[in-house]
Amino acid sequence: MQTSRSKRATAALCRSMGLSIAIHALLSVARAQAAPPIAALAIEQSQYASLRGSEARRQIVVTGRDAKGGAHDLTHKVTYESQPQGIVNVDATGLVTPLADGKATVTARTQDGVAGTLEVTVESFSNPAPVSFPNQIVPIFTKHSCNSGGCHGKSSGQNGFKLSLLGFYPEEDHEYLVKEGRGRRILAAAPEQSLLLQKATNAVPHGGGQRIEPESYEYRLLRRWMLQGMPYGSPNDPRVVRLEVVPDARTMVQNDEQQLSVFAHYSDSSVEDVTRMAQYEANDREMAEVTPAGVVKTHDLAGEVAVMVRFQGQVGVFRGTVPLGAPMQTLPPKRNFIDELVFKKLELLGVPPSAVSDDSTFLRRVTYDVAGRSPTLEESKGFLADKDPAKRDKFIERLLASTDYADYFANKWSAV
CATH class of the missing domain: 2.60.40.1080 (Immunoglobulin-like)
Structure with a gap:
């Protein structure tokens, strides 16, 4: 609980800085308090x-x-x-x-x-299964952007070396690596001296810079693959059928962190942790960012952020909710199931809804939204003079039945 002194300070802050800034400061005070045990x-x-x-x-x-x-x-x-x-x-x-x-x-x-x-x-620590090129090697190139459109994945390749875009054609990638250029990119007898590892670690000058660390997970896997004779794999090897992101949703606070785990489910019912090999992208980078290791870090903004997780052509999603934390004193009356969903989301986000608009504001907004125009003088006079409690619903139905609505939304969808 806040002390009397902190309450007085908060009230003074509201008067001098404005309500929005005061709310942000109040939330900062709340976050600074001891977390619940x-x-x-x-x-x-x-x-x-x-x-x-x-x-x-x-x-x-x-x-x-x-x-x-x-x-x-x-x-x-x-x-x-x-x-x-x-x-x-x-x-x-x-x-x-x-x-x-x-x-x-x-x-x-x-x-x-x-x-x-x-x-x-x-x-099977001492006797691991043969490395699968499509399932284990291609994801390394994708994770480190080697097969992206700005690097070796573009149509002309990069500096004489080409990979398929995002690994969509692993058979061709295997041929490019193993056979193209008389096999000069790989030395099976001395993998550490291979151009594939020398360039990736920047031991030999590389236009893309250092992509992996020596003796890292990726380095060791590439080296083992070369020592095994650069196998492609079997046509019967399992393939990824879906991704599972854990957790898939979480309520967070500003400047918070959430570690994700990503599991790849294969066609043979096996499950593999691919957290460090998956790619992450937040839909709003001003709200949150994601590290290559799958750590979601929120910033100062409140709202919802979705993180897209990709691996081997499969996609998963994490949804983070960062409530504003403002008090929810009253809610407008619920008129349909859409209102129920909207109000439930507002309560979760801690965002108080606006008050119900007056008739003139409603008339202007709904006419622009549904028909794409301003209300006519006759519509305005008739609507404001109407005493029917259901006049708003009836006006919406008239707009939906009008040609203005059809023309407006036909034009909208034609641009999609």
Whole structure:
């Protein structure tokens, strides 16, 4: 609760700075107050806990629940440990990587001692399956924009090397890499000396600069693929059929963070964590941005932001809601199911609705919106003089039945 002194300061702020600025300042004070204590901790989608192969990864998302049921992302605010040691490694961001075959328990713990666990199984660490070029190598090129329209993915390629745009034709990409230029881009006997890795790490001057780090996940996977003889894969290899984004929606606050996990579901019912290989794009970058690791970071604005997640031609969406937090004292009467949906969204966003407009304002707005013109003098006089409580509904029906409506919307749709 605010003290009397802070309330007086808030009132003075409203008078001197204006209501909108005062609301923003009030919300900043609220955010600065102590966060509600966490009552329970959970690791999302704990059923996806199998790591197959030495390159497998699992991005943990830790959600804390307060006493009121509110969800808080604690992925980067907890400490991690795994027992027994030597099976998996968990870094400070919650990324789990395998070290040896076996089973381990990963524990996430808050400073107050609230904990959540994840049982992890590592399989085939010493004997991983052959690398699939379409499923594992092409996503590297896509993630790092190597096959984008501004780089090697354009129709003429880049500096003599061409890839299909966004990896749509992996068979051709495989041929470009392995066979084109007399195979000069790859040295299977010494992968580290291959132009593919030398250019990507900028060990050899590269117009696109450094794209991957030496000994990174991408580097090790490309090297293993070359050591295996650059296989393309089998026609029977599974393909991605859908993406699952976890969480798919979350209520956040300004200047907040939310870690995402992205799971690719394959045609053989297997599931793979592709969080670090997926691409992210927010529909409103003034509201939020997303890091390459899948961390959504909100800014100072309130509202809703959608994040599109892409991997191997499949798309998923995360929706973040950042309430304004203004008090909702009264709502206009609900007249239909659309009003119910709108008011529900306004309550979620903490945005008070405007008051019901007067007759003249309504007449002007609805005529412009439905018919694309201003109301005539006769329409204005008749509508303002009408005492029928249902006159607004009747006027809308007359506009919808008019040729003005048909002409206006036909012109709108013809431009789409």
